[in-house]
Amino acid sequence: MINENKAGVTFAKGFKATGIKAGIKKSGNADLAIITSDTEAAVAGTFTQNKVAAAPVYVSKDVVKTKTAKAIVANSGCANACTGQQGMDDAHKTAQIAAAELNINKDDVIVASTGVIGVTLPMDKIETGIKAAVPTLNNDGSDAAANAIITTDTYTKSLTTSITLDGKEVRIGAIAKGAGMIQPNMATMLCFITTDANIEQVRLQTALSEIIEKTFNMISVDGDMSTNDMVIVLANGQAGNNKIIENDENYQIFYQALSELCCQMAQKVAADGEGATKFLTININNARNFRDAKLAGMSIANSPLVKTAFFGQDPNWGRILCAVGYSGVDMNPENTEVKIGGITIYSNGLGAAFDKNALQDIMSEHDIAIDINLNMGSTNATVWSCDLSYEYVKINGEYHT
Amino acid sequence: MINENKAGVTFAKGFKATGIKAGIKKSGNADLAIITSDTEAAVAGTFTQNKVAAAPVYVSKDVVKTKTAKAIVANSGCANACTGQQGMDDAHKTAQIAAAELNINKDDVIVASTGVIGVTLPMDKIETGIKAAVPTLNNDGSDAAANAIITTDTYTKSLTTSITLDGKEVRIGAIAKGAGMIQPNMATMLCFITTDANIEQVRLQTALSEIIEKTFNMISVDGDMSTNDMVIVLANGQAGNNKIIENDENYQIFYQALSELCCQMAQKVAADGEGATKFLTININNARNFRDAKLAGMSIANSPLVKTAFFGQDPNWGRILCAVGYSGVDMNPENTEVKIGGITIYSNGLGAAFDKNALQDIMSEHDIAIDINLNMGSTNATVWSCDLSYEYVKINGEYHT
Known part of the structure; x- marks a missing residue:
């Protein structure tokens, strides 16, 4: 406790x-x-x-x-x-x-x-x-x-x-x-x-x-x-x-x-990251090993496209899947599953049908979970991150040394 | 031609x-x-x-x-x-x-x-x-x-x-x-x-x-x-x-x-990157090999802290050097040299004295060169990038799928 x-x-x-x-x-x-x-x-x-x-x-x-x-x-x-x-x-x-x-x-x-x-x-x-x-x-x-x-x-x-x-x-x-x-x-x-x-x-x-x-x-x-x-x-x-x-x-x-x-x-x-308006919990499940799970999670966490999408409250699974794709981990998009807030939005190589209002409610919350099922092994890992907002650019762009 | x-x-x-x-x-x-x-x-x-x-x-x-x-x-x-x-x-x-x-x-x-x-x-x-x-x-x-x-x-x-x-x-x-x-x-x-x-x-x-x-x-x-x-x-x-x-x-x-x-x-x-206000030419000189030169250059190119600093026209060499430091390349900060627009701003392990007005003129230009001398070998490489602006966040955060 x-x-x-x-x-x-x-x-x-x-x-x-x-x-x-x-x-x-x-x-x-x-x-x-x-x-x-x-x-x-x-x-x-x-x-x-x-x-x-x-x-x-x-x-x-x-x-x-x-x-x-x-x-x-x-x-x-x-x-x-x-x-x-x-x-x-x-x-x-x-x-x-x-x-x-x-x-x-x-x-x-x-x-x-x-x-x-x-x-x-x-x-x-x-x-x-x-x-x-x-x-x-x-x-x-x-x-x-x-x-x-x-x-x-x-x-x-x-x-x-x-x-x-x-x-x-x-x-x-x-x-x-x-x-x-x-x-x-x-x-x-x-x-x-x-x-x-x-x-x-x-x-x-x-x-x-x-x-x-x-x-x-x-x-x-x-x-x-x-x-x-x-x-x-x-x-x-x-x-x-x-x-x-x-x-x-x-x-x-x-x-x-x-x-x-x-x-x-x-x-x-x-x-409490700079300018953060969202707290993202990124669970990578069933990776081949810990290295892969961490790489995939960090790739999502550091993608400016994913971060700005969450700032804009847009459940853009394409950017999430894309970040996993270039992370260097062993994966097959056909077998990968993506969930936001527990709602499956991508599986079997295609975008899934989902309740848009329920997902929009999730996207408007401060704490949001992203679950990736790689279906490549049995190792799970979690990465924590935040979004990328105007405030981040302001804090780091408006200062002069 | x-x-x-x-x-x-x-x-x-x-x-x-x-x-x-x-x-x-x-x-x-x-x-x-x-x-x-x-x-x-x-x-x-x-x-x-x-x-x-x-x-x-x-x-x-x-x-x-x-x-x-x-x-x-x-x-x-x-x-x-x-x-x-x-x-x-x-x-x-x-x-x-x-x-x-x-x-x-x-x-x-x-x-x-x-x-x-x-x-x-x-x-x-x-x-x-x-x-x-x-x-x-x-x-x-x-x-x-x-x-x-x-x-x-x-x-x-x-x-x-x-x-x-x-x-x-x-x-x-x-x-x-x-x-x-x-x-x-x-x-x-x-x-x-x-x-x-x-x-x-x-x-x-x-x-x-x-x-x-x-x-x-x-x-x-x-x-x-x-x-x-x-x-x-x-x-x-x-x-x-x-x-x-x-x-x-x-x-x-x-x-x-x-x-x-x-x-x-x-x-x-x-x-012509999204929202770009600056075009950055990042020259990595005297790296141990091409892999190191590219890694160091890409680490600078992808650092949100470096990108926002250039958006803010701030010659923040600390962020540049920091990005090289975590890039994974062979380097020694004591022997590394950093120039912006040809002006040496870091060498011998310390910030260098420079003409502030001349550097500010360079930072206000659209095309800016960053030169890193790693002094570790004889391989040079160049990476091209742009800054990170409010407009980037706007373009990628305000769209809804």
Whole structure:
């Protein structure tokens, strides 16, 4: 059971958070978040696969290699990407300043950034901001942190869940920012997850790496992969369950809970895509394998023709089928079936007869499901996406660097 | 030397063409084109790679297998795609009707369609149309044919060129329709080329297949590959040159002329993309190999963030570099260089200092060049594309099937 809960990253025992206005964003909105664990936490992370990765991505990857962390410092308003050696120095210095203020090791500080690329961090504001933020860390600060990392997101994103392991309540909570542009220069997906589960780092990383593939890696707003994407989990063990060290029942319960949390958070990010008026759930069923299912789903999710058709509330199955056809997957149009909102609109190689009023009602809704039956195998997968509206062009076309 | 010339497909000796209003398009505009060669012509063709290919694609592929053809019948207003056995029957019947009227073999008739998918051809209108069109075939009918195949294109596309082989003038001409939507349901690129060159079919097909890879396969308007794309060349030998049967100097002269014609036609199609306000020439230099160069160029060409930035006239190099970074090619951001309109804006891992006024002047122009130096090898390639505007969303979002 996943809950919308502003407690987010401070829901689990032993975590504090805060978010303040450090003056990095021109808008004057909150732009600096800190999350801390009272005790050493196992840390797992997944990062952008973009070869043009931002400085904080490199620095935080090294922290994950040490297997433990105690703090996350994230800023919005500046991505610290394509900033060369100065950017690396600034990311390290951000961790150093936070470590000194928090009285922890520098290697225990994850750093994350989102915002304008090609611009260096205003280190005076970062330093003043961290010094002002640390005293405000508190057990109720998650929403302030969630506010400080969002950009063009239209709402903050916080989820929590809890499970029972060895008779102990184990809590998991998360905050995220979606595929909004800052200023708007770069879409970045950031998600920070905290849990008081007691779990070995290597197992936590394995769980996260697997879960990412079917959750955050299955969403697309515009097909553009950011230089700054990052999902981080801190697990501090304060729930007091016996340490999870193998693939046993407790691991599976934890895995399932983390998976559901990530899945719902990924959906929230897709639904709040820039300019989005529709949230699309694209189910690819009976594919030959997972690769094919994902390729077909992503091809539909990223097709400008499909996206504009949904914006226009037009059940244009031709564009959907066309996108599957050029996706590169094994398929035969004669055996492929297309449904929108559960109504079959294409099968047996032909458009199907359907109730036009019922389908128009479905197309006018915000959440719409597209089901593709490839009839080529037995693998299913789901991709989440949104439509392409005038507002997307406005947000991304009217800004001048 | 390639010329804008309405003579198009009737520029070469022994070809006739026509275009008429058959009533297939709701708009009442011309929608049926016929091109004929007075004598048997070698035929070469390349077709959509979409697994959801339209009926005329299957029928015309079989004609190309026979190596000769004498006529092309193309309609707009209906794609005859996703129409099952009925669609196949209709495509064959179209060829049969034309063959009977022209007094030629049915296997000598190429058929092509573009328009709404999932709708069967109005065969009564096709039949009446062909019967009315055949008597109007004439040596000056290319522009009428060009008009009958366009859809949301803003202008007809006709090019011609000529070369000298064995002291004889050899002419090549072409008409094309661009990536416009009909009604608008599916982007389709059609290009018909005629030449009086005397050339063996296998060599003509080899030339076309190679040339396509660096011309028509290097353009993108929105990344959506149509079910109906087709490029056809008819070579009737009436120029009287000695038959080209091997890779000799004459072949190379012909190849070069055909290549330049296709290259300029491909650029015209990209420049007239739906809603386009900018024509982008994306040069990828010093890639490891052609695959990498094309991947990087296509990643930039298809990035909604890059396309909207150019619509907004913003020289946003971060989005360009980001698109190269996630394209999957071998690259190192530290060694990559980005230029817009010849002005270096990113190098040595950092944004470069540049003359803002000069760059703003470049961004306000219609034709803009983006140069990427990957510094990874010695292969260069060029991709042509356009921007993403409100008008694109309007054209594709406001139509209801």
